Amino acid sequence: MAPQDRLTETLDRVETPTSPTRHAGTLLRVEDLSVAYGTHQVVHGVSFGLRRGESLALIGESGSGKSTIARSVLRLLPPGIGHAKGLVDFDGHDVLSLPERRFRPLRGRSIGFVPQDPGNSLNAVRTIGAQAEEAAALLDEPRAARRTELVLETFAQVGLEDPRRVYDSYPHQLSGGMLQRVLIGLAVLPRPALIVADEPSSALDVTIQKRILDLLSRLQRDLDISLLLITHDLAIAAERADSLVVLKEGTVQEAGSTATVFSSPASEYTRRLHADVPALNADRYRHLRDAGGDRPGGERPKIEVSGVTKTYTVEGEALTAVDDVSFAVEAGTTHALVGESGSGKTTTIRLLLGLEEPDAGSIRVAGEEVSGRSHALLKLARRHLQLVYQNPFTSLDPTWKVERLVREPLDRHRVGTRQERSERVREALDSVGLDEDLLSRRPAALSGGQRQRVAIARSLVLRPDVIVLDEPTSALDVSVQAGIVEVLLSLQAELGLTYVFVSHDLALVRQLAHTVSVMHRGRIVESGPVGTVFDDPREPYTRTLLDSVPAGFGTAAVP
Template identity: 45%
Template sequence: MTTPLVQVEDLTVDFGDVRAVDGLSFTLEAGAALGVVGESGSGKSASASALLGLHRGTGARVTGTVRVAGTDVGAADEAELRALRGAKAAMVFQDPLSSLDPYYTVGDQIAEVYRVHNRVSRRAARARAVEVLDRVGIPDAVRRSRSRPHEFSGGMRQRALIAMALACEPRLIVADEPTTALDVTVQAQILDLLHDLRRETGTALLLVTHDVGVAAESVDEVLVMQHGRAVERGPVAEVLGAPRQPYTRELLASVPRVDARRPAGPVPGPRAAAPDTGPLLEALGLRREFGRGSSRVTAVDDVSLTVHAGETLGIVGESGSGKTTLGRMLVRLDDPTGGRLRYGGREIGSLPEKALRPFRRELQMVFQDPVASLNPRRSVGESVADPLRAAGETDETRIRDRVSGLLERVGLDAGRYERYPHEFSGGQRQRIGIARVLAADPKLIVCDEPVSALDVTTQAQVIALLGELQRELGIGLVFIAHDLAVVRQVSDRVAVMRQGRIVEQGAVDEVYGSPQDAYTKQLLAAVPTLDPARAAARRAARSELAVA
């Protein structure tokens, strides 16, 4: 009987008074792939970090036994840990920008990792760097190896991290949310790459993800975690097809489906839309350019769309398609270079800032990263109160009452008014951002990737909150996202963007059910599916297309 490549027995990880991992046990055989799924705070990443001893020196208390490729991680000294990391087991992190040094070329960084574990010349190490960059699909690998991280796209940076992990031919790759920030087409490419590498090299994969669809595309078995414990484990088709545990069923029920049609008729619940007197917002030939002369870039090119009170317009497309720039122009955070923008029938696209002030409260934006949009030195209550103070409210009692009501409205305890952003989870911080927007009594809200960094259950809660608020207040919503399944779930109509232009738009069920543009078809074909057999068939089809 062979010894498993990874053996975890009764693993517990404590951060002060918080128990992140609670008595976790599992094994992973050589060459196999295990997906660890669960919500934020379930202990997924803490467990993965323990495999490489990354809690060492952080103040975390780790007990239990972890053995990886014959190394007892808990008992290993620093030299043994260095020998393990990179050579026997390698980690691919979620954010490649924070994992790559901005001052050194990508090739030099991979070469340095290779030289740490192999006594070779600098030339040989650089040749190995080029070899693995080429293997992970970086075009013109010799030239691009001399590029720095900021010169790579997000998908290319993630490929570079995978190349770095492969440099020393490890027996195990631990991938912690490796596709979270990527577009669906790039995500599909990365997942296909990991699958191909496993098949060719026999490397085992431990994939940490909150996206159940990503797990279905990539692994043989799934381990579901909740509150630091293992809830369910089994073959991916069994766990996702016939889950035994209530939590697993709840997790799967929260996953948005790209093939699920919207219910017929209006969204359930009373919708407070005003009588239709024309579009709430209308863009005509909207254009935005950056730079000058030969360096000029057109981010948005001749875009026309409408948004009515009480409806949601979804905008989808890959990174760089112009979605965010368009959204910022719709609320006049960015000035259009050309075209016209009307709000309530009034021309606002060319108004100077002073003339825009009456419209500022009614046109609001919810940003992707609530951490960046909340001041860490101010309580959340004071941040939510900002629009009230900007509107001239000075009575502190009325301000506090209004803010407390808004916090409760978005599902938060009004008693946490004096707490700071770092004391809230990601989903709670996004709710705070929504409360602050609501304080301005908006008529139109542009949501820019508001749930992209959230796990599926928290994502579902935030989406439900936005829908509830829209029904009650008759707000027009523009929902920008690269997740096509989420957009189908929330939108009445959808516009597909590519290279600054809208290539297709219409009723959401029509666009998703019968896409006309080749790019729309490509996007829909790249969305992860919860059916492993279907995922394998689509991966094979993509492989054949790539060869052709």
């Protein structure tokens, strides 16, 4: 019997007097909920109900009010700033009107919370065990040794292989997937009636995401827990929730059973969300992708990586991050590197960009060797080889205005006159669909999608031949992501750009890339055209990655 199969058995022994008596019916009822931050109202008259043992997903883009609604249920709105009115009824308790001293026993015991970012949700200077004991205090178990034992049992049951090591570790010593399992374990430890999960897998690899969502689904079923799932991904919501509430700018666009909302969406907004999910629309950009791939290339590939190896020494031991990696990219096409965290993708692109030197092998861009160049020659090569970083919220200097951010590569390479540089900045902005009015803004005054478009404009301003895209949309909503993908493919079709696209999102890779290399533990285990590799994978690891992609109701007809 697997450890997680014993979860009900263990937690059934824990008696929690404040836990509500289980019976059929509605557990959480929200009616006419409105929330304001100061004078700015962000949620407008939202209503929905969640039955015991069932799951409901709140879906929508950033700013739609999903997390604000969840925090209203949890009474975690910023004190003195956030104000909620309406009705939030949890198992007969009027959450919004209860004094804090009477609501506090419900939070944790009866309502569990799994936050979005495990890296920022745990205290970095305290061990996992020290923080777990705070959750164990909710069990009303007087014996400290027994509380610790229950924590370790729960860690095992949520799939943590060495519970004692996890208990003794600090957060930075665990992976993102392990930290998320810790948070789920702490949430279910008191066996609450309701778990609120706020984007519980958005920062994780696709395989880890599936394991986390499978775990939540199993716990919900085995422990008869209701699940309020917050997500922007319609495919995940359709696959995991019994019912949906679709939100836009704090208002409900539509609500109902998952099957009904997904197969016959009533609102244009829901139809657009459906269209923006890569897993549900693999051929959405086929015309643009084919236009780029059909561009005639040169006699030899634009990028040639041959037998590249890179080894680091960590605590006296050799760690091979990239092991005999080879691939080629034809001019005007997109080649994707896919795999889980630690597979060697990032090290490979650092070698390609000349930020690291390989221990063995050769890397050529446009026939020129990248490694072994002097600083001056490498700087010259980078005029034709640019990078778009993963996170638009941290990759742009917050003190600079957009004009300076986009112009800086021209300044560094002393390209043209001041007037010519200004013209090229405006051309670059226009090519990514941004207006000149944004030139005087700083990053804080831009949305996530606008920031990433600025980053792409910055990479284009030198008119490079090759752009390396390192998870360029992973921090963005699916609708914003769709806009970025369309910009990238349009630019490729128009300018003949060559892309190396690094991602763990195989659904997005299918939309965007022509060829793919699957990396696992530093090696390429499978490579070829995207259609061939994804439709008929040879390797078990590739099949595991593909099986982890949320499918939702993939065959549903959407008007």
